[in-house]
Amino acid sequence: MWERLDLLTELATRADAPSLLSVARSELPKLTDGWRALLAAHEPDDKGNCPECSGRWRQQKAPCSVWRAAYDHLVVGGLAPRPARQRSATVTGAVTRARRAVARAH
Numbered sequence: 802m803w804e805r806l807d808l809l810t811e812l813a814t815r816a817d818a819p820s821l822l823s824v825a826r827s828e829l830p831k832l833t834d835g836w837r838a839l840l841a842a843h844e845p846d847d848k849g850n851c852p853e854c855s856g857r858w859r860q861q862k863a864p865c866s867v868w869r870a871a872y873d874h875l876v877v878g879g880l881a882p883r884p885a886r887q888r889s890a891t892v893t894g895a896v897t898r899a900r901r902a903v904a905r906a907h
């Protein structure tokens with residue numbers, strides 16, 4: 802899985818514009834689908850808890866860490882370049898770069 806993300810980052814950095822456009826068209830919908838599935842699993846229930854992160858004995862109040870990370874990456878840092886300090890930041894960087902490349906190509 803990490804290799805796949807690394808490959809996408811590598812492509813976003815090094816691929817020429819036509820290749821990048823093709824990769825963006827095929828891969829961005831998969832990334833957004835992945836985020837949707839992840840967020841759907843971590844959507845707060847009617848008691849305001851995350852059903853995925855809550856255990857039998859301990860409830861996790863929403864927003865959970867997954868939801869906060871998604872918010873930070875997709876909303877707060879969505880258009881701003883960030884240093885890839887951790888692996889999870891790499892996804893955002895790749896998406897941001899791909900988005901810019903798509904914008905340039907139009």
Ligand SMILES: [Zn+2]
Pocket residue numbers: 842843851852853854855865866867868
């Ligand atoms: Zn959660």
